[in-house]
Amino acid sequence: MALSDNYPLVQVPGAQGLWHILSRSPGYSGDAWCHLVPGKDKAMLVDTGFGIGDLKGLVESLTDLPVFVVNTHHHPDHVLGNPQFGSVFIHAMDAPGLRAQMTAPRRELPPDEVRQYNYTRGDLIQPAPYAVETVEDGHVFDLGGGYEVEVFHLPGHAEGGIALLDRKRRALYSGDALVWTPTFCMSSDPDAVVTPYMTVEKFRQGLTRLMAHLDEFDVLYPGHSRLGISKQIVPDMLACCDELLCGDKSAAYRVPGRDKPVHVHGMAKIAFDDNRIHVS
Structure with a gap:
């Protein structure tokens, strides 16, 4: 074709x-x-x-x-x-x-x-x-022939954000939760309603469960930008979350056109708003 x-x-x-x-x-x-x-x-x-x-x-x-x-x-x-x-x-x-x-x-x-x-x-x-x-979280899609894909709930960017673990291919389809560009825990609308599951704190909880399965995949295919990301982004993202949750709001740069700070740790980048870090 x-x-x-x-x-x-x-x-x-x-x-x-x-x-x-x-x-x-x-x-x-x-x-x-x-x-x-x-x-x-x-x-x-x-x-x-x-x-x-x-x-x-x-x-x-x-x-x-x-x-x-x-x-x-x-x-x-x-x-x-x-x-x-x-x-x-x-x-x-x-x-x-x-x-x-x-x-x-x-x-x-x-x-x-x-x-x-x-x-x-x-x-x-x-x-x-x-x-x-x-x-x-935990739902498994059976594609047949041993191809099973498990749902991992990774809120933060979106309340119901998920990644999908393809164990047979040792791949993670990570949506917008884990990407080469910054993960957005921010809003373009200053009046947007923020729920607990739109925070860095809840994002970290989801990452913690994923970390327990780090030896089951090698590569990430995200929803934007670069394909084939190293799984090192997962522990780096956990550390990035921890730094924000401990009050380190240092910004390596700001999101172009949106003027939002981006905190960086290793491969991980989080663009954040102050009201989307902790569960209030």
Whole structure:
């Protein structure tokens, strides 16, 4: 299949039968990764990106297996392609936010992006109802042939943020919780309601459980930026959380365009707001 057949989506072959699919940004966030994870009997699609282009058609060209979707969290840059699929799985805490997007109008494409990438209105996946099935921490998806993928709840960036541990491939699909760029425990909206599960403190609790399984994976495939991150980011992120929780709010730099401080420890980076560090 020619790349242009599914433009603006870009497919990248990965190790052990994986496919990584880049969903190009329409101008208000970084490009997002989706991951197609085949087993023996079925395949799991991790996230659906910005909802621009025929993601379902591309996925069906890459595997003959039946495919189900798992969202790492409910933010639009990871879920707007969901209406192409009949149902999706998501952590229970993020299900309300996901359902709210089903009838929300699509944001218009910024003119500069339309010109640069040749998007058209017809490339947009329009909002539509679909089934939402919820999972909790510890849920295991069985793809057949020994391919089992476990859910790890990693709140902080989103209340219901998750990572997915693919033990047979020794890989972690880490969403926006563990990325090469900063993990955002911050908000662009100063009036946003902050819940306990949107804090560094709760993020650290989730990381602690993941640390106990550090010997079960070698590489991370996140929702943005660089693929194939070393698992060293997990202990580094724990240390980064600990420093913030102990009051070290030093900033190596600030997020461009958002003026938010970024605390750094080793590979780990956390962009934070003061009210999103401790559970109040």
